[in-house]
Amino acid sequence: xxxxxxxxxxxxxxxxxxxxxxxxxxxxxxxxxxxxxxxxxxxxxxxxxxxxxxxxxxxxxxxxxxxxxxxxxxxxxxxxxxxxxxxxxxxxxxxxxxxxxxxxxxxxxxxxxxxxxxxxxxxxxxxxxxxxxxxxxxxxxxxxxxxxxxxxxxxxxxxxxxxxxxxxxxxxxxxxxxxxxxxxxxxxxxxxxxxxxxxxxxxxxxxxxxxxxxxxxxxxxxxxxxxxxxxxxxxxxxxxxxxxxxxxxxxxxxxxxxxxxxxxxxxxxxxxxxxxxxxxxxxxxxxxxxxxxxxxxxxxxxxxxxxxxxxxxxxxxxxxxxxxxxxxxxxxxxxxxxxxxxxxxxxxxxxxxxxxxxxxxxxxxxxxxxxxxxxxxxxxxxxxxxxxxxxxxxxxxxxxxxxxxxxxxxxxxxxxxxxxxxxxxxxxxxxxxxxxxxxxxxx
Amino acid sequence: xxxxxxxxxxxxxxxxxxxxxxxxxxxxxxxxxxxxxxxxxxxxxxxxxxxxxxxxxxxxxxxxxxxxxxxxxxxxxxxxxxxxxxxxxxxxxxxxxxxxxxxxxxxxxxxxxxxxxxxxxxxxxxxxxxxxxxxxxxxxxxxxxxxxxxxxxxxxxxxxxxxxxxxxxxxxxxxxxxxxxxxxxxxxxxxxxxxxxxxxxxxxxxxxxxxxxxxxxxxxxxxxxxxxxxxxxxxxxxxxxxxxxxxxxxxxxxxxxxxxxxxxxxxxxxxxxxxxxxxxxxxxxxxxxxxxxxxxxxxxxxxxxxxxxxxxxxxxxxxxxxxxxxxxxxxxxxxxxxxxxxxxxxxxxxxxxxxxxxxxxxxxxxxxxxxxxxxxxxxxxxxxxxxxxxxxxxxxxxxxxxxxxxxxxxxxxxxxxxxxxxxxxxxxxxxxxxxxxxxxxxx
Numbered sequence: 001x002x003x004x005x006x007x008x009x010x011x012x013x014x015x016x017x018x019x020x021x022x023x024x025x026x027x028x029x030x031x032x033x034x035x036x037x038x039x040x041x042x043x044x045x046x047x048x049x050x051x052x053x054x055x056x057x058x059x060x061x062x063x064x065x066x067x068x069x070x071x072x073x074x075x076x077x078x079x080x081x082x083x084x085x086x087x088x089x090x091x092x093x094x095x096x097x098x099x100x101x102x103x104x105x106x107x108x109x110x111x112x113x114x115x116x117x118x119x120x121x122x123x124x125x126x127x128x129x130x131x132x133x134x135x136x137x138x139x140x141x142x143x144x145x146x147x148x149x150x151x152x153x154x155x156x157x158x159x160x161x162x163x164x165x166x167x168x169x170x171x172x173x174x175x176x177x178x179x180x181x182x183x184x185x186x187x188x189x190x191x192x193x194x195x196x197x198x199x200x201x202x203x204x205x206x207x208x209x210x211x212x213x214x215x216x217x218x219x220x221x222x223x224x225x226x227x228x229x230x231x232x233x234x235x236x237x238x239x240x241x242x243x244x245x246x247x248x249x250x251x252x253x254x255x256x257x258x259x260x261x262x263x264x265x266x267x268x269x270x271x272x273x274x275x276x277x278x279x280x281x282x283x284x285x286x287x288x289x290x291x292x293x294x295x296x297x298x299x300x301x302x303x304x305x306x307x308x309x310x311x312x313x314x315x316x317x318x319x320x321x322x323x324x325x326x327x328x329x330x331x332x333x334x335x336x337x338x339x340x341x342x343x344x345x346x347x348x349x350x351x352x353x354x355x356x357x358x359x360x361x362x363x364x365x366x367x368x369x370x371x372x373x374x375x376x377x378x379x380x381x382x383x384x385x386x387x388x389x390x391x392x393x394x395x396x397x398x399x400x401x402x403x404x405x406x407x408x409x410x411x412x413x414x415x416x417x418x419x420x421x422x423x424x425x426x427x428x429x430x431x432x433x434x435x436x437x438x439x440x441x442x443x
Numbered sequence: 444x445x446x447x448x449x450x451x452x453x454x455x456x457x458x459x460x461x462x463x464x465x466x467x468x469x470x471x472x473x474x475x476x477x478x479x480x481x482x483x484x485x486x487x488x489x490x491x492x493x494x495x496x497x498x499x500x501x502x503x504x505x506x507x508x509x510x511x512x513x514x515x516x517x518x519x520x521x522x523x524x525x526x527x528x529x530x531x532x533x534x535x536x537x538x539x540x541x542x543x544x545x546x547x548x549x550x551x552x553x554x555x556x557x558x559x560x561x562x563x564x565x566x567x568x569x570x571x572x573x574x575x576x577x578x579x580x581x582x583x584x585x586x587x588x589x590x591x592x593x594x595x596x597x598x599x600x601x602x603x604x605x606x607x608x609x610x611x612x613x614x615x616x617x618x619x620x621x622x623x624x625x626x627x628x629x630x631x632x633x634x635x636x637x638x639x640x641x642x643x644x645x646x647x648x649x650x651x652x653x654x655x656x657x658x659x660x661x662x663x664x665x666x667x668x669x670x671x672x673x674x675x676x677x678x679x680x681x682x683x684x685x686x687x688x689x690x691x692x693x694x695x696x697x698x699x700x701x702x703x704x705x706x707x708x709x710x711x712x713x714x715x716x717x718x719x720x721x722x723x724x725x726x727x728x729x730x731x732x733x734x735x736x737x738x739x740x741x742x743x744x745x746x747x748x749x750x751x752x753x754x755x756x757x758x759x760x761x762x763x764x765x766x767x768x769x770x771x772x773x774x775x776x777x778x779x780x781x782x783x784x785x786x787x788x789x790x791x792x793x794x795x796x797x798x799x800x801x802x803x804x805x806x807x808x809x810x811x812x813x814x815x816x817x818x819x820x821x822x823x824x825x826x827x828x829x830x831x832x833x834x835x836x837x838x839x840x841x842x843x844x845x846x847x848x849x850x851x852x853x854x855x856x857x858x859x860x861x862x863x864x865x866x867x868x869x870x871x872x873x874x875x876x877x878x879x880x881x882x883x884x885x886x
């Protein structure tokens with residue numbers, strides 16, 4: 001599959017990374033001589049981040065190419081994504097050209113934050129809105145707006161690359177999420193302008209409170225809980241009156257004049273200026289990875305999307321190569337010992353899945369740490385089952401990305417009943433070579 | 444220390460839990476005959492949730508009492524928190540009484556979502572706004588508004604119970620966070636009313652995208668990153684024009700009539716009606732615990748608050764009793780094997796902190812699983828250092844809350860240099876009794 005990315009900024013780069021790391025070939029069309037460098041920076045962030053959401057390897061990366069010629073970039077493309085600046089005349093020009101050049105079955109998506117498909121297509125283009133959220137390589141949401149005959153297949157493709165298509169059933173300025181963001185943005189600009197709060201104080205008011213709620217449930221489910229057993233209608237009756245109170249400055253729009261721009265820029269510098277954008281991106285990505293992996297455990301919200309995508313990834317036979325998430329690091333940046341045990345427990349379940357229940361009791365474990373492993377990139381686990389001796393045992397040899405052995409974990413299983421013992425025997429016999437090679441690692 | 448909680452709903456109950464689980468005595472004043480049951484339900488949620496944020500035990504719970512008589516409840520109180528329904532006349536009556544009854548140095552806080560201190564106190568009360576966020580036992584944010592002579596000491600107390608006081612420097616209707624929430628709420632009501640989106644679609648638009656960003660950075664820092672190296676002023680210039688576009692319905696307020704209430708209630712039932720409020724609360728709390736523990740690792744946002752609070756908790760000598768977070772569970776609800784190793788690694792660092800660097804190399808580990816342990820409540824780790832034999836080793840005996848042994852983890856350290864060896868000898872000698880008792884657990 002091939003994606004053509006038109007416009008290579010942060011959003012275009014994020015799209016490129018999403019497709020590329022899911023095995024698509026990606027052709028970038030951008031006249032900017034800096035495009036290759038800019039895309040390269042986004043890709044570097046994505047390569048260390050997106051795989052870390054999963055406990056399986058993503059497909060092999062596709063081929064990345066850069067093109068000055070738009071026609072060349074879009075030839076044979078299955079998805080064409082436009083991410084040029086938010087000016088309707090520019091969108092018209094680019095989307096018109098893409099509609100002529102792209103293969104007929106290709107999806108033509110626009111990353112527009114605010115324009116409606118009817119506006120984008122008023123000069124004859126055949127685009128849909130496919131509006132993602134930064135960082136595109138980590139956040140699953142894509143708002144799809146447009147002809148259902150086009151958004152349906154587009155949604156399928158997006159699910160295939162681990163994203164969450166939200167089909168907006170009726171076109172409207174700014175779709176859904178940006179309407180909510182814009183409301184908060186305007187209110188926040190007032191608060192800064194009127195000297196009520198600084199940018200730091202507003203950010204704290206969000207991330208110390210409702211931001212945490214919203215990472216896992218949204219607005220309505222959160223309020224449903226707040227309403228309690230009495231139900232949603234009761235909640236609405238209780239809080240409805242506030243709608244008539246002066247709780248927002250909604251009735252008016254602040255003038256974003258030079259003074260307000262300067263004030264916000266200065267407050268933002270004071271808040272975050274001690275970190276470069278690159279450092280902030282890394283911190284954000286590490287946080288988002290950890291948050292998404294936390295949600296993945298329960299399958300809630302975006303965590304459910306990752307779970308489903310992971311289940312659909314191609315399985316591996318034999319050795320298991322898996323990414324090392326950044327939160328596997330100990331204080332020194334190496335993989336913490338207990339994470340090898342975590343990996344080995346998962347590998348045991350994987351090895352025995354065909355013959356044994358998932359909760360097969362383990363009585364003992366042995367971990368040998370051969371050398372430190374930096375918590376980045378991937379590791380490979382080679383697992384073997386031995387049934388000779390007192391108790392069946394599964395040995396996992398763990399290797400760094402370069403093949404160097406870093407750890408050996410052995411799990412000793414509780415004595416099985418005769419039926420399970422026979423099934424374990426059969427499995428062990430089927431991998432006798434592994435068994436012989438591995439025996440000396442087991443004590 | 445003693446807190447008096449006036450009004451025993453979800454918010455009052457959350458306050459009660461926060462204080463109680465941080466070792467305060469708590470007196471509840473609520474005429475509702477159901478108050479004890481309601482508070483009990485919030486407390487049950489809090490007892491399984493709040494301790495799980497920490498890797499140390501919280502102080503022993505204080506005493507909880509219920510009072511029909513407000514004077515009795517507030518006597519000797521250091522903090523009095525009013526959480527009665529959001530009606531100004533009612534707030535006047537209750538806060539006036541509390542100002543007469545409460546000891547003079549006590550903080551009198553109101554949980555009001557919207558009223559200003561000048562409004563609360565216009566009949567002579569001496570209250571400040573102390574506005575928390577549901578679930579109060581997990582989310583750290585409290586907005587403090589009022590006389591700086593009162594909010595300063597109040598902020599200190601809140602930090603002591605692990606909360607994040609955000610002092611709002613200038614009073615304004617709905618303080619800061621609820622102004623942002625109200626903006627999103629109004630916009631969402633329009634989207635539902637106008638058939639643009641359902642409650643599910645709005646919730647997905649939040650939690651699949653910007654909700655995840657907001658759990659760890661707020662609005663401005665997120666946009667600073669989006670703006671890239673060009674800086675915040677550039678970002679503002681780029682997105683400023685949207686302020687003039689019809690991206691929100693801000694200019695108008697929807698009529699929350701019966702039809703709209705019924706529509707929202709029906710959509711909410713379809714979205715979440717398959718789960719009881721209790722189940723939703725559990726899911727939310729488990730998610731929030733996991734999110735907060737994920738942030739704690741990096742010290743970002745609310746995770747930093749938990750880190751700081753944990754560091755200030757009283758240390759334990761000898762055995763280490765610690766909560767079991769819900770995300771330590773394996774698929775069957777028991778503590779996963781690798782979590783015992785995680786606990787043992789932390790206990791090793793704790794035991795050796797005084798004599799050895801944190802990254803002292805470990806060469807081998809041995810884990811014996813004696814019996815399954817349900818992933819709830821707490822466990823106790825008894826650690827001992829042995830220096831006889833080939834390599835120094837630390838043995839951790841792990842016990843369930845009832846004292847039953849559940850696992851033994853032994854870590855073998857790399858051979859130390861003579862200087863470190865001597866320091867380890869000294870430490871080992873100091874705990875010889877542990878050593879002798881534990882020797883047979885090490886193989």
